[in-house]
Amino acid sequence: MSYTADFPEPYDKALGNLPLMLMRHDAPELFSLLLQGGFLMPVPEPCTLREFLCELVGVCGVYTEKTIQTIFLDGLAIDDLDTALIRPGSRLALSAAMPGLAGATMRRGGYYRKMREGISQRSLESAQDQAKDPFRLQVRLYNMVGRDLAGLFLHQGILTPSSDFRQFLMSQPQKFFDHLHAVELDGVSLPSTQESVGSWPLPDEDLGLRVAD
Amino acid sequence: MDKILRIDVGAQGGPKATVEPVGDYAGMGGRAMTTMVVFKEVPPDCHPLGPENKLVISPGLMSGSAASSSGRLSVGCKSPLTGTIKESNAGGTAAQALGRLGYAAVILEGERQGDDMYKVFIDDQGVKIEKANDLKMLPNYDLIEKLKPVYGEKVSVISIGTAGEMRFSNSSIAVTDPEFRPTRHCGRGGVGAVMGSKGIKCLVVDASNAKMRQPVNPEAFKESNRKFVEGLKQHAVTGQGLPTYGTNVLTNVLNEAGGYPTYNFREGRYKHHQTLSGELQAETMKNREGGQPTHGCHRGCAIQCSGIWTDKDGNYMTKQPEYETVWSHGGNCGISDLDAVAKLDYLDDNYGLDTIEMGVTIGVAMEAGVIEFGDAEGAINLVHEVGKGTPLGRILGAGAATTARCYGLERAPVVKGQAMPAYDPRSVKGIGVTYATSTMGADHTAGYAVATNILKVGGDVDPLKVEGQAELSRNLQVATAALDATGFCLFVAFAILDQPETFSAMVETINGMYGLSMTGDDVVALGQKILKMEQEFNKKAGFGPEHDRLPRYFSREPLTPHNVVFDVPSEELDKVYNF
Numbered sequence: 001m002s003y004t005a006d007f008p009e010p011y012d013k014a015l016g017n018l019p020l021m022l023m024r025h026d027a028p029e030l031f032s033l034l035l036q037g038g039f040l041m042p043v044p045e046p047c048t049l050r051e052f053l054c055e056l057v058g059v060c061g062v063y064t065e066k067t068i069q070t071i072f073l074d075g076l077a078i079d080d081l082d083t084a085l086i087r088p089g090s091r092l093a094l095s096a097a098m099p100g101l102a103g104a105t106m107r108r109g110g111y112y113r114k115m116r117e118g119i120s121q122r123s124l125e126s127a128q129d130q131a132k133d134p135f136r137l138q139v140r141l142y143n144m145v146g147r148d149l150a151g152l153f154l155h156q157g158i159l160t161p162s163s164d165f166r167q168f169l170m171s172q173p174q175k176f177f178d179h180l181h182a183v184e185l186d187g188v189s190l191p192s193t194q195e196s197v198g199s200w201p202l203p204d205e206d207l208g209l210r211v212a213d
Numbered sequence: 214m215d216k217i218l219r220i221d222v223g224a225q226g227g228p229k230a231t232v233e234p235v236g237d238y239a240g241m242g243g244r245a246m247t248t249m250v251v252f253k254e255v256p257p258d259c260h261p262l263g264p265e266n267k268l269v270i271s272p273g274l275m276s277g278s279a280a281s282s283s284g285r286l287s288v289g290c291k292s293p294l295t296g297t298i299k300e301s302n303a304g305g306t307a308a309q310a311l312g313r314l315g316y317a318a319v320i321l322e323g324e325r326q327g328d329d330m331y332k333v334f335i336d337d338q339g340v341k342i343e344k345a346n347d348l349k350m351l352p353n354y355d356l357i358e359k360l361k362p363v364y365g366e367k368v369s370v371i372s373i374g375t376a377g378e379m380r381f382s383n384s385s386i387a388v389t390d391p392e393f394r395p396t397r398h399c400g401r402g403g404v405g406a407v408m409g410s411k412g413i414k415c416l417v418v419d420a421s422n423a424k425m426r427q428p429v430n431p432e433a434f435k436e437s438n439r440k441f442v443e444g445l446k447q448h449a450v451t452g453q454g455l456p457t458y459g460t461n462v463l464t465n466v467l468n469e470a471g472g473y474p475t476y477n478f479r480e481g482r483y484k485h486h487q488t489l490s491g492e493l494q495a496e497t498m499k500n501r502e503g504g505q506p507t508h509g510c511h512r513g514c515a516i517q518c519s520g521i522w523t524d525k526d527g528n529y530m531t532k533q534p535e536y537e538t539v540w541s542h543g544g545n546c547g548i549s550d551l552d553a554v555a556k557l558d559y560l561d562d563n564y565g566l567d568t569i570e571m572g573v574t575i576g577v578a579m580e581a582g583v584i585e586f587g588d589a590e591g592a593i594n595l596v597h598e599v600g601k602g603t604p605l606g607r608i609l610g611a612g613a614a615t616t617a618r619c620y621g622l623e624r625a626p627v628v629k630g631q632a633m634p635a636y637d638p639r640s641v642k643g644i645g646v647t648y649a650t651s652t653m654g655a656d657h658t659a660g661y662a663v664a665t666n667i668l669k670v671g672g673d674v675d676p677l678k679v680e681g682q683a684e685l686s687r688n689l690q691v692a693t694a695a696l697d698a699t700g701f702c703l704f705v706a707f708a709i710l711d712q713p714e715t716f717s718a719m720v721e722t723i724n725g726m727y728g729l730s731m732t733g734d735d736v737v738a739l740g741q742k743i744l745k746m747e748q749e750f751n752k753k754a755g756f757g758p759e760h761d762r763l764p765r766y767f768s769r770e771p772l773t774p775h776n777v778v779f780d781v782p783s784e785e786l787d788k789v790y791n792f
Contacts, residue, residue: 033496036465037487067449072469075774093469097449099460099518099707100536101644101661101689102636106470111710115643115685118777119470142465143492144453173500 010156011056012042015208016136018159024182026213028154030175032146034168035139040159040206043086043137046130049073050081052092052137058152068145069097070106076121079109084121088135094149095142154211162202165209169197214242214272214317214426218340220333222411223264223323228331230340235317242274244300245698245743246318247289251298252746254322257753261293261403262380262410264324270311270371270416271319273700277312277426279434280722281442283700284308284511286371286388291754292402294382294570294612295629295654298750300697301404304510304519305388305397307369308700310420311335325412330378334364336419348414350375352563352600353387353395356415364417366393372415374565377405379602381610382630383570384409387562390510390519396532397510400567401656402631403612426726434725437718441705444715445515450707455518456507460536461491463635464544471774472640474633475544476586477576478626481637481772485549489539494551495520502527516704522555531559534568537657540635541572546579547586556593564600566610571596573613573632581620626767629654629760638763639772639779646686646781650761650789652747660689661696661703682781683788690789694747695740699723741792748790758787 014020025031043056049071054060059068064081071078072093078084086092097107105115113120136159141149169176174194183190183200185207190200215235222228235241241249247269259265268290275283286308292299311319314337332345348356353374360370369389376384384405387395399405428434445451454462464486467473471481487493498504503523510519510532520533534542534554542548542557561568575592578584583605584591598606608619613632617625626633631654638645647660696703701719709716716733724731767779 033487033493036490036492069449070466072466075469075471077470093465095466095469096454097707098463098466099450099455099704100463101647101657102467102470102472102641103450103463104707104710105641105643106466112643112685115646115682116470116472116641118642119472119640119775140465140469142469142490143458143462144449146492175500 011044012134015157015210016042016159018206018208019186019203020208020210022184023180023209023211024213025180025211027179028151028211029147030172030179031150031154031211032141034160034165035141035146035150035153037164038138038140040136041139041153041156042134042159044134045132046085046087048082049078049084049086049092052086053081057149057156059149063148067096067148068094069108070095070103071108073121076119077106077113077116078121079113085130086137087130088133091138093140093142094145096144154209157208157210159206159208162205162207165207166197166202214277214312214315216315216317218316218319218335220319220321220342220413221323222321222325222413227329227344228342228413230333230342232340238317241698242276242317243271243285243287243302243698243700244289244694245739246271247287247300248298248743248746250318250320251289251291252750255291257291257750258755259291261291261296261407266291266407266410268321268404268407268411269318271317272308272312274698275723275726276308276700278428278726279425279513280438280701280726281445281513281515282702282705284514285700285702286311286399287697288386288399288404290404290407292404293380293406294403295631296754297629297654297756298652298747299402299404300653301399301401302697303386303388303397303399304702305369305390306511307371307388307418309511310369310418312426313420313423314418319416321408321411321413325410330412330414332414333416334419335416337422345414350378353565354563357389357393357395360415360417361393364419367419367421369418369420370395370415371418373405373408374563375600375602376565376610377409378414379607379610380406380409381599381607382406382615383567383574383610383612385565385567387565390532391512394532396562398562398565398567400569402653405565428726429728430725434722437721437725440718441715441722442515444708444712444718445705448708448711448715451516451704455516455704458491458495459506459518459520459533461494461534461539463536464490464539465492467636470640471772472637473540473544474626474635474637476547477545477580477624478633478637481640482774483544486544488549489543489551489554491536494533494539497551498522498533501525503529506533508533514702516702518704524552530555531562534558537635538568538572541569542575542592545572545576546592548589548592550589553589553593557596560593560596560600564596566596566599569634570612570632571599573626574609574616577613577616577620577622577625578609580624581616581622624766625764627655628763629756631655637772639767639777640775642779642781643682643685645763645767645779646682646786646789647690649763649786650686651690652744652751658703659693660686661693661706683785687789687792691737691740691744691792693740694743695736698739698743761786761789
């Protein structure tokens with residue numbers, strides 16, 4: 001995916017006023033294992049899934065229709081982006097098309113969707129009926145979607161538990177750090193080598209993370 | 214493929230080979246061949262380990278040709294695990310080798326005399342059968358090491374491990390891969406026990422002097438095969454998802470759906486799913502020396518969904534464990550370590566065990582308190598018990614249903630005695646219908662996502678109506694039976710499901726090979742014929758509609774997180790075979 005600006009202004013510039021880490025990394029797809037584990041993203045108010053993807057993340061059009069083939073919202077399989085409602089407490093998972101009959105069954109609008117009728121989303125609540133308060137959405141990005149969209153989500157900024165982030169960094173091979181050019185935590189530069197990760201003064205709780213090349 | 218090799222294991226002086234023309238079985242291959250031979254030649258009421266049962270080994274119709282992804286080998290018999298008819302298939306190199314040598318089937322039959330074990334060598338010069346007691350009770354990897362200096366690494370081997378020799382109801386038949394490792398298995402239904410009962414340790418197939426099978430209409434074949442490969446490559450699942458992540462790409466998604474059976478099917482989500490995911494598996498293989506996340510189980514496969522798993526020091530551990538294996542030994546048992554799962558996968562392959570049945574059996578044993586959920590070392594020890602044939606191992610080696618009976622448990626996730634695969638039927642009810650009604654016992658591959666939308670098997674089904682699960686399952690089972698006859702890997706299903714032109718290219722590839730003008734209707738007719746023979750066999754073996762059911766507790770115990778039960782009515786299940 002291409003970017004339109006260097007660190008564009010996200011909806012929540014302060015990322016929840018959490019300690020903010022900025023990383024210069026030119027292979028955001030290498031963060032995909034962090035993104036499969038789940039992260040939070042600030043959302044200004046309840047909206048449809050299409051609005052979230054297109055307006056907040058910047059994923060629109062062909063990619064949404066062709067590649068994001070398997071979507072779960074609160075554990076329910078989603079067929080229609082325009083009726084699926086993102087609201088406080090929601091948990092969203094995005095995936096490409098999956099193999100197997102189960103994969104075909106879970107697929108958005110797929111021929112075999114009837115086979116999972118018990119776990120398909122039926123609610124047609126409207127965003128209009130929801131309180132217009134900001135909230136944090138739990139997101140998981142899986143497989144090819146994780147690789148493809150890592151740059152966009154990380155560009156916007158995500159919230160992640162520091163412990164998960166540190167564990168992720170500690171498990172990365174040298175290759176990951178070859179693509180890491182600079183690191184800042186709340187405006188203070190940190191060394192960007194693999195060996196230095198253990199000494200980074202990460203906060204005890206959550207942190208905001210933004211990545212650009 | 215115009216001949217059949219019959220090996221009478223009860224002949225005077227030791228097993229005797231006879232080669233005969235394909236005769237009445239002309240045009241049959243893969244599951245069509247195994248089912249027809251068992252249907253015609255095996256008494257349905259026989260004991261699966263008795264002399265009347267036969268083991269039929271058959272390459273698919275396209276195996277041995279240049280058709281992409283066509284290396285599936287079918288094995289059929291009456292199953293020691295289920296008591297029903299059985300077809301179990303695997304990739305690897307043997308189907309292509311048998312196909313190139315012209316064999317439509319190898320049939321092991323008769324009553325074994327004495328305790329000797331034999332090996333069968335097949336090449337372009339004929340068949341040799343030798344006593345092979347030096348191979349007795351060798352696990353599969355050790356067997357291959359012993360065969361290597363004799364036959365080299367270019368041959369294909371079809372073999373049983375210790376589980377098959379001990380005639381355990383959970384025992385597989387191994388097929389070597391392109392690296393000459395026994396990693397591909399006809400796993401389901403205890404087919405290895407039938408091979409063991411015939412006293413045959415292995416078949417060594419050398420097709421190095423045999424040419425690739427030539428199509429009747431070379432130009433049409435070449436062109437349609439090109440389009441077929443193009444279709445496979447351009448599809449998101451066969452061209453990207455499977456080569457990148459393998460089948461284990463499903464772990465995260467099934468978990469998200471609440472359909473990932475955990476702790477012996479007690480819960481639908483596993484909190485440590487990320488540590489077992491295909492994404493992590495692929496990254497780990499890329500970062501370890503010798504690891505390979507993209508690999509074909511046989512030459513000429515355009516999908517390349519397999520892989521090679523190495524340990525932290527770069528030593529070979531096993532092939533990339535499949536989704537089913539990672540689930541059965543991992544999430545189902547509360548084990549969250551991919552290296553432990555890889556070790557279990559290796560042991561299953563080595564002793565010759567079906568990973569689904571073994572993992573589910575260990576889950577049942579964990580529920581019974583034999584070991585704790587999450588105890589990876591304990592699970593590894595249990596598989597060793599099976600491989601060595603200790604008293605406990607013999608119970609576990611008989612499968613999940615027997616283990617549950619021995620420990621007085623109701624909660625055995627089985628249908629017709631066969632363990633359920635990695636999709637909880639309460640969340641994905643349509644798959645539950647196939648588990649319940651398949652002629653094979655609980656089987657996720659019996660009703661695959663095979664182009665029923667294109668084939669229009671039994672007419673159109675409105676996907677928006679709640680009713681009709683039976684009809685969908687029936688259509689899938691018919692289409693899958695036909696595909697199982699061709700030798701094409703089931704994974705071509707996704708490309709032919711979504712791309713009608715790829716489905717046409719596949720059918721045209723078959724037509725080009727055989728000089729036929731087959732249509733989708735003929736494919737449906739073949740699938741129906743296979744299923745009818747299987748159902749008829751099962752009926753005569755004592756199976757009726759009352760056996761086409763899931764265990765009651767799936768209708769009684771809600772599954773978290775959706776708190777759903779399996780509620781497809783029995784009347785609906787009974788409609789599956791209305792055709």
